[in-house]
Every structure is written in structure tokens, then in C-alpha cells.
Amino acid sequence: MTMFAPTRTSFDLPPSVSTNVASYDWMYNFIWWFSMIFWVVITVVMVYWAFKYKRKAGDKRIPTGHYPVLETAWTVLPVFFIIWLFHAGFTDYLKNAMAADDAMEVRVTGQKWLWTFTYPNGRSEPNHLTVPVGKQVKFIISAQDVLHSFYLPEARIKKDAVPGMYTMLSFTPTVLGDTPVYCAEYCGAPEGNAAPALEGAPLGGHSAMMAWVHVVPQADFDKMMAEGPKRPDGLTEAQWGSKLYKDNACMTCHSVDGSKATGPTWKGMFGQPVALNGSLSGGMDSAVVDENYVRESILKPNAKVVAGFSPVMPPYTLSDKQIDALIAYMKTLK
Amino acid sequence: MGAAVTTAPGHHDGEHADPAGSYLENTHSLFKTHKGVLGWVGTLDHKRIGVMYLVAVLTAFLLGGVLALLVRAELFTPGRTIMDAKTYNQIFTLHGVVMVFLVIIPSVPAALGNFVLPIMLGARDVAFPKLNLASFYIYVLGAVFAVYSMIKGSVDTGWTFYTPYSTTTNQAVIAMVLGAFTMGFSSILTGVNFLVTIHKMRAQGQSWGRLPLFIWGMYATAVMQILATPVLAITLLLLIAERTLDIGIFDPHKGGDPVLFQHFFWFYSHPAVYIMIVPGMAIVNELIATFSHRSIMGYKAVAMSSLALALLGFLVWGHHMFTSGQSEFANTIFSALTFLVAIPSGVKIFNWVATLYKSSVSMASPMLYAFAFIFQFTVGGLTGLFLATLATDIHLHDTYFVVAHFHYVMVGGTIFGFIGGVHYWWPKMTGKLYNETTAKVAFWLAFAGYNTTFLSQFVMGSRGMPRRYYDYLPEFQIFHQVSTIGAFVLALGLFIMAGMFLKSLRSGAKSPRNPWNSAGYEWQTATPPPLSNFVEPPVFARGPYDYHLASDEELASD
Ligand SMILES: [Cu+2]
Ligand SMILES: [Cu+2]
Numbered sequence: 001m002t003m004f005a006p007t008r009t010s011f012d013l014p015p016s017v018s019t020n021v022a023s024y025d026w027m028y029n030f031i032w033w034f035s036m037i038f039w040v041v042i043t044v045v046m047v048y049w050a051f052k053y054k055r056k057a058g059d060k061r062i063p064t065g066h067y068p069v070l071e072t073a074w075t076v077l078p079v080f081f082i083i084w085l086f087h088a089g090f091t092d093y094l095k096n097a098m099a100a101d102d103a104m105e106v107r108v109t110g111q112k113w114l115w116t117f118t119y120p121n122g123r124s125e126p127n128h129l130t131v132p133v134g135k136q137v138k139f140i141i142s143a144q145d146v147l148h149s150f151y152l153p154e155a156r157i158k159k160d161a162v163p164g165m166y167t168m169l170s171f172t173p174t175v176l177g178d179t180p181v182y183c184a185e186y187c188g189a190p191e192g193n194a195a196p197a198l199e200g201a202p203l204g205g206h207s208a209m210m211a212w213v214h215v216v217p218q219a220d221f222d223k224m225m226a227e228g229p230k231r232p233d234g235l236t237e238a239q240w241g242s243k244l245y246k247d248n249a250c251m252t253c254h255s256v257d258g259s260k261a262t263g264p265t266w267k268g269m270f271g272q273p274v275a276l277n278g279s280l281s282g283g284m285d286s287a288v289v290d291e292n293y294v295r296e297s298i299l300k301p302n303a304k305v306v307a308g309f310s311p312v313m314p315p316y317t318l319s320d321k322q323i324d325a326l327i328a329y330m331k332t333l334k
Numbered sequence: 335m336g337a338a339v340t341t342a343p344g345h346h347d348g349e350h351a352d353p354a355g356s357y358l359e360n361t362h363s364l365f366k367t368h369k370g371v372l373g374w375v376g377t378l379d380h381k382r383i384g385v386m387y388l389v390a391v392l393t394a395f396l397l398g399g400v401l402a403l404l405v406r407a408e409l410f411t412p413g414r415t416i417m418d419a420k421t422y423n424q425i426f427t428l429h430g431v432v433m434v435f436l437v438i439i440p441s442v443p444a445a446l447g448n449f450v451l452p453i454m455l456g457a458r459d460v461a462f463p464k465l466n467l468a469s470f471y472i473y474v475l476g477a478v479f480a481v482y483s484m485i486k487g488s489v490d491t492g493w494t495f496y497t498p499y500s501t502t503t504n505q506a507v508i509a510m511v512l513g514a515f516t517m518g519f520s521s522i523l524t525g526v527n528f529l530v531t532i533h534k535m536r537a538q539g540q541s542w543g544r545l546p547l548f549i550w551g552m553y554a555t556a557v558m559q560i561l562a563t564p565v566l567a568i569t570l571l572l573l574i575a576e577r578t579l580d581i582g583i584f585d586p587h588k589g590g591d592p593v594l595f596q597h598f599f600w601f602y603s604h605p606a607v608y609i610m611i612v613p614g615m616a617i618v619n620e621l622i623a624t625f626s627h628r629s630i631m632g633y634k635a636v637a638m639s640s641l642a643l644a645l646l647g648f649l650v651w652g653h654h655m656f657t658s659g660q661s662e663f664a665n666t667i668f669s670a671l672t673f674l675v676a677i678p679s680g681v682k683i684f685n686w687v688a689t690l691y692k693s694s695v696s697m698a699s700p701m702l703y704a705f706a707f708i709f710q711f712t713v714g715g716l717t718g719l720f721l722a723t724l725a726t727d728i729h730l731h732d733t734y735f736v737v738a739h740f741h742y743v744m745v746g747g748t749i750f751g752f753i754g755g756v757h758y759w760w761p762k763m764t765g766k767l768y769n770e771t772t773a774k775v776a777f778w779l780a781f782a783g784y785n786t787t788f789l790s791q792f793v794m795g796s797r798g799m800p801r802r803y804y805d806y807l808p809e810f811q812i813f814h815q816v817s818t819i820g821a822f823v824l825a826l827g828l829f830i831m832a833g834m835f836l837k838s839l840r841s842g843a844k845s846p847r848n849p850w851n852s853a854g855y856e857w858q859t860a861t862p863p864p865l866s867n868f869v870e871p872p873v874f875a876r877g878p879y880d881y882h883l884a885s886d887e888e889l890a891s892d
Contacts, residue, residue: 012796028726028796035716042687042712046705049690050697055627059694061881064629067688071632074684075677082673089723090666096728097662146499147592149657149732153798156729158657162593163498164586167659184657184732186492186802188499189419202412204419204804312502 017179017215018155019172020095025156027092031085096157099138099170104131108141110148110161111314112187114197114249115211123229124317126248127198127211129181132221136172144314148209149185160185173215183209190252191261197249205252229319241329244322253313256333263313264306270294270330275307294327356765356862357381362463378463379865383470384449385763388756390474391445394436399825401429406787406821409814412806419804423490426802430493431510435517436477438744439606441752442613443559444473444524447552449763451528453856453863454546456537456872461530469523472516479513492802494603497584497595501576508574515570518563521609525559528552539874546854546878547623547636551616554640555609558647562605569598593658600651608647611743612640614751615682615711618704621754622686624852625701626693629879632685639678646675656724657731665724672722679715683708698850699773703754706781710746714739717792735795738788746784753780753831760835761849765862766842772834779827786820846891853884 008015012032013025106129107118118124131137141150143161150169151158159169173179189205196208216224231240245251253262264274269289278285281304287293296303301313318326357379361368364376374382404425408415417425448466452459460466483489489510491500500507532545532553545553573595575581582588584595619630630636652660652668686708695701717739720726730736761767794813799806806814848857855878859868876883 012793014798024725024729027723028720028729031716031719031723031726035713035719039712039716042683043709046687046690046708049687049693050695050705053626053690053693053695055694055696059627061627061694061884062692063880063882064631064689065692067631070688071635071681071685075635075681078677078680082676085719085723086670086673089725089727090669092725093665093728094662146502147496151732151798151800153729156725158728158731160658162586162659164591165593165659182798182800184800186423186496186499188490188503189423189804191420193414193418202803202805202807203414204422206423207419207800207803207805 014153015175016154017152017173017175017177018157019174020092021154021156023092023095027089096170097168099168100136103136103138103170105138105140106131108139108150108161109144110141110150110183110187110209111144112146112249113183113190113205113209113252115148115150115181115183115209116317117211118317119225121225123225123319125229128214129211130214130216130221130224131173132218133173133176133215135218136170139169139171141167141169145312146187147185148183148187151182151184152179152213153182154179158184173213176215176217179213179215181211181213183207194252194261195246197247197252199246229322231321231325237325237328238332239329240322241325241327244318244326245329248316248318250326263309266330267333270327270333277305277307277309280305280311291327294330295323298323298326355864356860357865358765358862360865362865364464364467376467378459378467380448380452380460380463380466381763381863381867383466384445384447386470387440387445387448387473388763390470390477391437391441394432394477395441398429398432398437399828401425401432403821403825405429406818408804409806410818412808412811414805420488420490422804423492423802424488427489427492428484431480431489431514433744434493434606434610435514436480438610438748438752439517439521440473440524442617442748442755443528443552443555444469444520446617446752446755446759447528447548447613448524450759450856451549451552452531452535453859453867454549454854454878455531455535456540456855456868456874457531457535458866458871460527461535462527465523466527469520469527472523473520476513476515476517476520479509479516483507483509483513494599495570495573495595496599497573497576497592498586500573501584508577511570511573515567515574518567518570521559522563525556525563528556529560532556537868537872537874540855543634544874544877545637547619547630547633547640548616550637551612551619551640554644555612555616557641558605558609558612558644562602562609562648565598566602566606569595569602572598593655593660596655596658597651597660600654601648604651604654605644605647607740607743608643610748611711612643614707614748615640617751617755617758618686618707620854621700621704621758622689623879624758624850624854625696625698625704626690627696627851627853627881628689628693629877629881630685631689632681633879635681636685639681642678643675646671646678650675653722653727656727669722669724669727672718675722676715676719679711683712683715696850699770699777700754700758700850702774702777702781703750703757706777707747707751707754710742710750710785714742714747717742729798730795732801733795734791734799734801737801738791738795741788741791746788750780750784756835758850759856760838761845762856762861762863764839764842765845766838767845767849768834768838768842772830776827776831776834779830780824781827783820783823783825783827787817787824788820790814790816790820848889848891851889851891853881853889854878858888 105120109116114126116124116126117129141159141161143163148161155171157169157171159167187206193203198210201208201210255261255265256267258265258267273286273288275286276284298316302311305311361373362378363373365372408417408422483506486506488504489506582590584590584592623630650672652664653672656665790813794810799810845861847861
């Protein structure tokens with residue numbers, strides 16, 4: 001995939017990729033300069049007077065003066081300033097809190113430690129979202145397990161992903177290329193330093209919960225939607241399964257080398273009987289890990305829970321072809 | 335012009351000396367003996383309780399500071415530097431809990447406030463000495479819970495304990511939450527004690543219009559402690575109930591609401607921010623008055639601005655939740671209300687700086703901390719504008735910008751104010767002087783290190799670096815490294831300062847009664863003060879900042 005980053009135009013703000021950024025950045029820069037001038041003036045005056053009125057022999061102890069006009073001015077005048085600032089920030093904020101009726105709706109689901117994007121046609125993909133340039137996107141956001149926060153720094157937008165609730169955010173991308181998504185609400189870390197779901201992302205669960213939004217021309221987007229998810233060229237079925245295992249962050253909980261983790265290891269699991277936690281599995285004490293078992297465990301993970309593990313896996317929305325590929329991969333893990 | 339404080343300073347001559355001697359030699363105690371360790375652990379004297387709090391707070395500060403250095407060391411390079419991700423999460427959680435609940439909240443009111451508040455009022459003690467001692471032991475009990483949860487390992491929720499994470503992660507959370515719950519009661523009891531003391535125990539001549547501004551700050555703080563802390567207690571109890579009884583009030587799968595927890599939590603924790611900063615401001619008033627030899631300009635406005643902050647503090651909690659999924663309407667209201675905070679904060683800064691005009695400034699070490707406070711608190715306040723403004727907050731929320739912002743208020747403000755207060759009242763408490771040159775070297779190191787640490791975090795945050803990240807993309811490395819180096823310079827400054835104070839304890843020169851030539855009431859009695867604070871009940875004939883009315887004898891060192 002092409003990874004070209006939009007260009008940076010300011011020292012302390014990321015590059016801009018969407019329509020709202022110009023006025024957000026204007027606000028930021030305005031407050032920045034206001035603050036800088038205020039801070040410098042306060043500091044210079046304070047230091048200047050501290051030296052000018054340094055205590056000398058024969059300390060005069062002049063009582064503090066009264067300056068009612070000055071005192072009223074610095075109490076009242078800021079009121080007008082903050083009313084204006086509040087209003088300006090509020091109007092800008094609304095731009096991304098609402099979406100037009102014809103915006104493209106994308107479902108965003110956060111879970112430990114990946115993002116899943118679902119397009120209007122039901123197709124879903126982990127950690128990669130492709131959107132057409134120039135079209136408004138409406139994100140409908142929720143979480144599977146704990147709080148996460150969907151953060152697009154280059155679009156200056158952020159919204160928490162909350163279990164049991166939908167939150168919403170919109171933006172209109174203007175620049176072709178790839179822009180990062182971070183998780184901004186603390187969500188924990190896996191045991192050890194498991195590799196992140198997204199290649200090149202930082203380590204550590206919460207900090208590893210990175211995704212990419214790919215902004216492409218409308219024609220490319222239409223072509224991609226028409227084709228549907230398919231096995232990448234040059235990969236076998238099992239290799240595709242191995243890639244899905246990484247992309248969907250299965251490896252944060254399931255090892256393939258027999259080591260212990262949050263979920264059972266996949267090594268040698270397929271085709272063998274496993275002991276179940278009967279009270280969590282509808283009274284069943286054991287099952288054989290076959291195609292149906294794997295399929296159910298992906299779509300409805302807590303229907304059967306292997307003994308010794310907690311029912312903590314969230315359901316995954318994978319297509320039949322993707323599940324087939326994962327099964328093919330599991331079969332290779334002898 | 336006669337003496338403004340009619341009780342002669344206790345040291346003056348034999349006939350006025352307190353027959354009981356200084357509080358370091360004598361005390362009231364729960365136990366029969368007043369000597370040695372029992373005279374301390376069972377003491378009912380507010381001064382000794384204040385000193386015990388100070389020792390506890392400084393010990394916790396050392397712990398919290400080491401934890402901060404571990405966090406900064408881990409972030410020095412991307413990937414693993416010294417610890418894995420889970421350990422990192424526990425370390426930053428502990429850093430937050432220790433610094434907020436064990437250090438900053440009790441630092442000024444419970445440690446320094448306990449010591450000087452009754453003396454400033456001309457009272458013999460606080461209104462309820464036994465309650466005062468009880469509050470200290472409740473604090474210790476809370477700290478024991480917190481330390482126990484550390485030993486048990488792995489509270490990794492962040493100091494905010496957000497659900498549902500905190501209800502699904504491991505069990506040590508309960509001990510930690512119980513610790514915070516318990517320390518909350520200590521805070522409430524201190525608040526009640528101070529409020530009654532200020533209302534009922536002011537010496538003759540100590541009118542409301544003459545209250546030292548430190549007392550006004552303590553008053554505002556006490557009101558917040560009493561009204562806000564119970565909400566924290568309720569919230570934490572609900573969290574424990576959620577974990578142990580599975581009641582589901584914050585669990586969406588049972589019809590609960592995780593965002594509700596945030597409302598409860600910030601309903602306490604925003605006022606808590608002011609419980610932390612208002613006392614810092616209160617100290618700065620005393621420092622500026624003493625070291626510029628005059629009253630703070632706009633005394634009434636400054637006093638009332640503390641109360642205004644206390645009131646506003648209850649109305650703005652939702653600004654921590656602009657991205658949480660609360661309604662756009664709520665965001666709008668909370669943004670508007672939050673801006674109001676700028677007014678009383680601005681009033682204080684303007685008045686402090688204006689006080690210097692045509693004054694008589696001494697640049698002694700405590701005053702340097704007051705200057706640093708103004709310099710840094712202004713940064714903290716101004717960066718608050720970015721966060722109150724809805725549009726800019728959305729980008730900066732939960733990034734290092736916020737981390738830097740609240741450290742500028744909590745550390746650059748409160749901790750610097752607190753350390754300034756420790757320098758200022760050190761001779762009063764110990765009867766010893768410290769080495770002024772060492773104090774200044776330590777100050778400049780701490781000042782430079784501190785600002786390096788957090789200015790670079792503002793830039794990182796604006797660039798999009800989220801907080802509570804164990805690892806980061808290479809583009810952020812330079813800022814993390816600058817920040818880590820700053821943190822170690824700050825630590826060096828603090829270690830030199832600690833050494834200086836220890837040396838003062840061992841071999842410091844004896845302090846005169848009034849080493850800073852202050853007109854403040856607490857400097858008009860002996861140093862260190864006698865058990866009863868003043869030899870006879872004092873009558874205050876002038877305000878604490880009326881330098882033009884104070885006699886040369888009162889202002890003299892000895
Ligand atoms: Cu997350
Ligand atoms: Cu707040």
C-alpha cells in the first residue's frame with residue numbers, strides 16, 4: 001500500500017487532512033499568540049519590578065495603592081474576551097459534531113487492541129479504513145470491552161468509544177494519502193510485549209491500538225468496494241489465515257507456539273478435544289475443536305469457554321471466506 | 335504608633351518567656367508522658383501534627399517522584415527501555431494516586447496549614463485537637479491501603495479508575511480505592527476542623543477583613559473538602575460494590591452507564607483540582623506580602639477570588655468529558671462555565687504582580703518560589719484556554735498537552751508554592767536556618783528542570799501524542815528525551831534541597847524570631863513557637879500586612 005504522509009506546515013501541529021482543520025488551527029494559533037504575549041508581558045513586568053524595587057537600606061514600606069479603575073478593568077474586560085472565545089470554539093466544534101444526510105456512514109468499533117471499520121455495505125476490516133477524498137464521512141463509534149477513544153490527529157478530531165452506546169463524529173478528507181488513528185482513552189496492555197495488531201505500530205496495548213485511514217480517489221474506492229475482501233495475491237489460504245491472525249490481533253490473546261496467554265494457544269488445538277468450563281458453556285464439559293467449533297468461537301466466543309480461561313473474548317465480524325482462511329491456518333499449527 | 339500585636343514576642347525576656355518552652359520540648363498528648371516518640375505519636379498539638387503530616391507528605395513525595403522518574407526513564411527510548419507495558423501502566427497509576435491523594439491534597443492544608451493556621455488566627459490550637467490527630471491517623475490508614483495494593487501488585491487503571499476498565503482489571507483495585515476512600519475522610523475532617531477554627535477561634539482584633547490571605551485560601555479549600563469529598567467516597571464505594579456485588583450501575587450489559595462514573599468522579603475531582611491549587615495560591619499571598627513588605631493589592635478581590643474558585647469548581651466538571659459521549663448541549667454549557675474560571679485566576683495574577691509596584695522586594699529563596707509560581711501558574715492557566723475552547727480541546731484532549739497543562743498547575747503551581755512555604759516556615763517550625771545559597775542553587779535547578787520537562791510535553795501533545803502511552807512513534811522521541819532529561823534535572827534540584835534541609839536540622843544556625851522581617855502574625859511569637867502559640871492570648875491591633883503600621887521592633891529579626 002502507498003504510505004505517503006500529508007505535509008506538516010506548523011511546528012507544533014500535525015499536518016492537515018480535512019476541511020475543518022484550517023479554522024481549528026486558526027483558533028489554536030490565536031490562543032497560542034494571545035497566551036504567549038500575555039505570559040511574556042506578565043513575566044517581564046514581574047521581573048522588572050522585582051529588580052527596580054529591590055529592597056534598599058531605609059526600606060520605606062509604602063502602603064499598597066488603590067487603583068479601582070484598573071482593578072475593575074482587569075475583572076470586567078476579560079469577560080468579553082472569554083465570551084467571544086467560547087463562542088468561536090463552540091461554532092467550530094459543531095462542524096464535526098454533525099453530519100449531512102448523504103455522508104458515508106462508517107461503523108467504528110474499538111476493542112482491546114484494534115479498531116474495526118464497517119462500511120455501509122456490511123464489509124468490515126481491522127485497522128485499515130479506506131475513504132473517498134472530498135466526501136463527508138460520519139463515524140458511528142462504539143466499543144466492545146472497555147473505553148477507547150477514536151483519535152485522528154491530522155483531522156483534529158476525537159471521540160470516545162463507549163461500550164453500550166454510540167457516539168458520533170464527522171469529517172471530510174481533503175488530502176490523498178494515509179492518516180493515522182490513535183486510541184486516546186487508556187485501555188490497558190497485554191502480558192509481556194506482544195506484537196501490535198498493526199505492523200509498524202508502537203507496542204503496549206493502548207499505545208499499540210493504531211490504525212490507518214487511507215484517503216483515495218472516489219474511483220479507487222468504488223473499485224475496492226465492488227471487489228469485496230479477497231485473498232491477497234500470492235498468498236495461500238493458510239498464509240492469508242496467518243495474516244488475518246495478525247491483522248485482527250488474535251495473537252494478543254492466542255499464541256501459536258504453545259505459550260500461555262489470555263486465551264488458549266492454537267498450537268495443536270484443531271481437531272483435538274478440549275475440556276470446557278461447564279458452568280459457562282451451557283453444561284457441556286468438553287468439545288472437539290472442528291470447523292463448526294472455530295466458527296462459533298469467532299462469531300459467538302462465549303458460547304463455549306475452554307476450562308481455565310475467562311469469558312473475555314469479544315465477538316468478531318469476519319466473512320465466511322476469512323473464517324475459512326483462519327481454519328486453514330489453524331490446521332497448519334501442529 | 336504602639337505595638338500592633340499587644341502580646342510581646344515570647345523570646346524577649348525572662349518574664350515573658352512561656353514557662354512551658356517551645357512546642358518541640360513540650361506538648362499535650364493522649365499519653366501520660368509527653369517526652370520522646372510518645373509525645374509525638376499521641377500529640378494533640380496542631381504544630382506537632384502538622385510536622386508529622388509534613389514528614390508523611392515528604393516521604394510520599396519521594397515515592398511519587400521516584401515513580402515519575404521511572405515513567406520518564408521508560409519513555410526515554412521507543413519500545414521497551416526498562417520495563418514492560420503492564421509494569422509501566424502500574425507505575426504511572428501509582429505515580430498519579432500517590433501524588434494526588436498522598437502528597438498534593440494534604441501538602442498545604444494538612445501539613446503547613448495545620449502548623450500555621452491557628453498561630454495566624456492567634457488561637458491556641460484548632461477547634462478539635464483530637465479530631466485533628468484522628469485525621470492524621472486516618473490518612474496513614476489510607477496510605478497503608480494504598481501501599482498494600484502496591485505490594486499486592488498491579489493497579490493499572492490510572493488514578494481516574496475509569497469503568498469498565500477498573501471493574502474488569504485485577505482485584506488490587508479494591509484496596510487502592512479503599513485507600514483513596516479512607517484518605518478522603520481525613521481530608522473532610524481537616525476541612526471541618528479548619529472551618530470551625532476560623533469561625534470561632536480568631537483572637538481579639540482578628541476581624542474577617544484582617545484575616546491573612548492564607549487563611550482565606552484555607553477557608554475556601556475547607557468548604558470544597560467538605561462538600562466535594564463525600565461524592566468521591568460515594569463514587570468509590572459504588573465502584574467497590576460494582577466489583578464485589580456485581581450491581582452493574584456502570585456496566586452497559588446490565589443497563590448501567592460507564593459515562594456516569596466519569597460524572598461522579600469529576601464532580602469530586604474537578605473541585606479537587608482547586609482543593610490542590612487554592613492552597614498553593616494562599617501561600618503565594620503570604621510570600622509576596624512578606625518579601626515585598628506590603629499588603630497584597632486588592633486584598634478583598636484576592637480573598638473573594640478564592641471563594642469564587644471554590645464555587646465555580648463545582649460547576650465545571652464536564653470539561654473533562656468533552657469527548658466522552660456526553661451530549662453536545664452539556665459540552666456547550668460546561669465550556670461556557672469553564673471560561674469563567676479565567677476571571678478569578680486572572681484577578682489573582684494581576685494583583686500579585688501589581689503588588690510589586692513601588693514595593694520593597696527581597697529576593698530570598700521563598701520569594702523565588704513565589705515568582706516561579708506566578709510564571710508557571712500563568713502557563714497552566716493560559717493553556718487552560720485551549721482546553722476550555724471546545725474546538726481546540728477536541729484535538730488536545732487526552733494528549734500530553736493535557737498532561738503538561740495539569741502538571742503546570744499541580745506541580746508548577748501547588749508543589750512550587752508548597753516548597754516555597756516549606757522554605758518560608760522552616761525556621762518557624764524547626765527553629766533552624768538553612769543555607770540560603772544552597773537553597774537558591776536547588777531552586778534554579780528545579781525551575782529549569784521542571785520547565786524543560788513540561789514545555790516539551792506541550793509540543794508533543796499538540797503534535798498528537800496521546801497520554802498514558804507505553805510506546806510511541808519515532809517522530810515523538812526527541813520531545814520525550816528532552817522531557818526525561820528535564821525530569822532528572824528537577825530531581826537533582828530536589829535532592830540538593832532535601833540535603834540542605836537535613837543539614838539544617840543537624841547543624842543549622844539557630845533562627846531568630848523573625849528571619850524574614852515579616853509583619854505576619856505567626857512571626858510575632860517566638861521561633862519555634864511555644865506550646866500555646868502565644869504566651870498570653872494576643873490582641874491584634876493591625877492587619878497582618880500593614881507594614882506601614884508595624885513597628886521596627888516587630889519587623890526586626892530578633
Ligand atoms: Cu484503546
Ligand atoms: Cu477540571
